[in-house]
Amino acid sequence: MINQKQDWDVRTRSEACVKCTKPFSDQEEFLSRLFFGEEGYQREDICRACWEAVSAEPALSIWQSVFRLPPPPPPETLRKETAESLLRKLIEEDNAAHANTIYILAVMLERRRLLVERDVLVREDGVKLRVYEYRKTNETFVIRDPELKLAELEHVQEEVVLMLGGGGEQPASPAQEEPQVDANARE
Template identity: 55%
Template sequence: MAGDTAYSIRKRAPQCAACERPFEDGDTVDTRLFRGAEGYERRDYCPQCAPAPDASDPFSHWKTVFHPPPPPEPEPVRRESAESLLRRLIEEEEAGAEAAIFVLAIMLERKKLLVEKAVREEEGRKLRCYEHRKTGESFVVEDPELRLAELEHVQEDVVRRLEGDGERGEQGQSRESVKPET
């Protein structure tokens, strides 16, 4: 028997199968499932149009209360990935983004997407060299040697940028970075 069963999901109809009157929130709906040639067929009726219980021998039947489906959720704002944000910040050479670039590189290193290959001291700055595990690209990132007190503000800045709040406006002008309170 299990081999010839057609599994399927049938949605509740928004209107009566007989009179085609749209169901309203709170209406009683008489639902009938029938076996058809191509699987199960569902028919939803208003109480006035529902066939007698023994009519046409449904496979199953029940009564329910109609509630309209919720509106579709709005498309989420496309969040920028850590990798694409890192690339964008490096390419744009945005002033004040050094700490965010460093935190993004560390995030990608923890995700095993970037591999640290070397650390160099140059002109009093610590530079970390990373290699992209998949593409072989090299990234040189300055280590701003963040203090613990600074880290929270930088993390907030990175989250804001990843959520799209740090993107450039329509005129191509950069929005101001969040400055830590003093």
């Protein structure tokens, strides 16, 4: 059970198995597990061959992934703020005032199939945490679920659209690119 108040985190995938240190190869299946320790969330990626020996050990979450060789870095063009870059920035800032926005961005990315939900955890203080995996990089995103009511959703969505449009040179209508998080939230 998690007993520390850390609401968000991103953990990157290892390039090699933490047990035998053998580098993962492209398309190799591996297992990931998440712990909470002195330094916050800790993630371990383990190859199939090593898994048997540690499978009985307790962990917060365990899931299976496929290793993909990282794509070459995108050219340093004028990237506008996207749901993904904004999510990363807000997690980095770690400001509780952005809890709803962070969650809505994660939901947006999940609906676009960029994030996949791997687990839902309930902390000792009752806070619900969703564990997502970013498909392209296998990174783990731990996101606090603020358990928004429908009435709150629209307000948060407007805030998110504003943040996506307000940050750069993008002239108009970010809503065209950022689909509504939940059409049913509109009256």
